[in-house]
Amino acid sequence: xxxxxxxxxxxxxxxxxxxxxxxxxxxxxxxxxxxxxxxxxxxxxxxxxxxxxxxxxxxxxxxxxxxxxxxxxxxxxxxxxxxxxxxxxxxxxxxxxxxxxxxxxxxxxxxxxxxxxxxxxxxxxxxxxxxxxxxxxxxxxxxxxxxxxxxxxxxxxxxxxxxxxxxxxxxxxxxxxxxxxxxxxxxxxxxxxxxxxxxxxxxxxxxxxxxxxxxxxxxxxxxxxxxxxxxxxxxxxxxxxxxxxxxxxxxxxxxxxxxxxxxxxxxxxxxxxxxxxxxxxxxxxxxxxxxxxxxxxxxxxxxxxxxxxxxxxxxxxxxxxxxxxxxxxxxxxxxxxxxxxxxxxxxxxxxxxxxxxxxxxxx
Numbered sequence: 340x341x342x343x344x345x346x347x348x349x350x351x352x353x354x355x356x357x358x359x360x361x362x363x364x365x366x367x368x369x370x371x372x373x374x375x376x377x378x379x380x381x382x383x384x385x386x387x388x389x390x391x392x393x394x395x396x397x398x399x400x401x402x403x404x405x406x407x408x409x410x411x412x413x414x415x416x417x418x419x420x421x422x423x424x425x426x427x428x429x430x431x432x433x434x435x436x437x438x439x440x441x442x443x444x445x446x447x448x449x450x451x452x453x454x455x456x457x458x459x460x461x462x463x464x465x466x467x468x469x470x471x472x473x474x475x476x477x478x479x480x481x482x483x484x485x486x487x488x489x490x491x492x493x494x495x496x497x498x499x500x501x502x503x504x505x506x507x508x509x510x511x512x513x514x515x516x517x518x519x520x521x522x523x524x525x526x527x528x529x530x531x532x533x534x535x536x537x538x539x540x541x542x543x544x545x546x547x548x549x550x551x552x553x554x555x556x557x558x559x560x561x562x563x564x565x566x567x568x569x570x571x572x573x574x575x576x577x578x579x580x581x582x583x584x585x586x587x588x589x590x591x592x593x594x595x596x597x598x599x600x601x602x603x604x605x606x607x608x609x610x611x612x613x614x615x616x617x618x619x620x621x622x623x624x625x626x627x628x629x630x631x632x633x634x635x636x637x638x639x640x641x642x643x644x645x646x647x648x649x650x651x652x653x654x655x656x657x658x659x660x661x662x663x664x665x666x667x668x669x670x671x672x673x674x675x676x677x678x679x680x681x682x683x684x685x686x687x688x689x690x691x692x693x694x695x696x697x698x699x700x701x702x
Contacts, residue, residue, distance in 0.1 A: 596634065
């Protein structure tokens with residue numbers, strides 16, 4: 340079984356295109372191996388040809404870097420071989436022929452050769468007719484230097500660029516909708532993921548591990564996760580805030596601690612960024628003022644791929660990738676032990692430093 344995989348964005352990488360192609364080929368092989376499928380991947384003039392015993396649509400549809408793919412038949416690149424094969428295709432109803440010449444030395448233009456092949460199909464299929472717009476079957480003919488690939492099916496890939504082309508990031512993952520969508524989008528941009536979760540309940544932890552498994556279907560490599568106890572991390576600070584009647588600062592101190600632990604973990608494993616599912620204005624800790632205050636101590640980049648999305652847009656992506664079903668599968672009530680009645684929506688570094696000194700007894 341041969342499958343032709345196409346890419347789009349990789350084609351813009353200039354001198355680095357070969358590196359991206361090789362990594363995409365390795366990622367495909369990694370997913371084949373993960374699923375116990377024997378195969379090989381060859382790179383042929385901006386195309387990847389995957390050879391396996393069976394169809395692998397379910398795998399290629401989740402390999403970032405692939406824009407589309409088609410199960411194909413292969414013939415030698417010469418007019419007689421191509422025309423003989425195309426003439427044998429059985430078609431009824433409206434169709435069109437689309438020729439792509441990767442080999443620019445081929446003696447016919449794409450448009451002329453499409454028309455010629457269409458005539459051959461018509462001659463051998465009395466029930467067929469050409470319709471360039473409302474067709475039921477598209478016969479694709481992809482002409483390379485040595486081989487030509489013919490297909491009648493095309494499926495969308497997930498797009499993006501290959502995982503591991505952009506280094507590694509640590510995703511702060513919860514049991515909600517946003518963080519797995521943020522992880523998915525960063526995988527799509529070529530970043531390898533590790534996860535850190537701040538444990539609040541077994542119920543949320545189950546969601547987290549299911550989201551981890553979901554993200555791994557889009558990752559060519561296993562995703563590591565670190566679990567930390569939210570109560571132990573934040574508890575001492577909350578007691579001091581309550582004692583000083585500054586409980587409204589709880590969410591800001593919580594996020595600062597999460598960022599700090601995320602950065603420590605990132606440095607331990609060689610990651611270069613922290614990733615969160617925050618989007619501007621969604622909750623109290625995600626106002627512009629508070630986001631500035633939260634990340635004040637962090638030295639590495641903080642990526643927020645959802646920052647400009649609204650909730651409906653995030654839910655649409657979540658539904659498309661399967662994270663929304665995970666979210667709905669288990670009750671989603673808040674499990675935070677420390678959520679104050681009226682969290683602060685505005686803050687600044689100067690006021691926060693005053694509170695820090697106050698609760699540490701330095702004033």
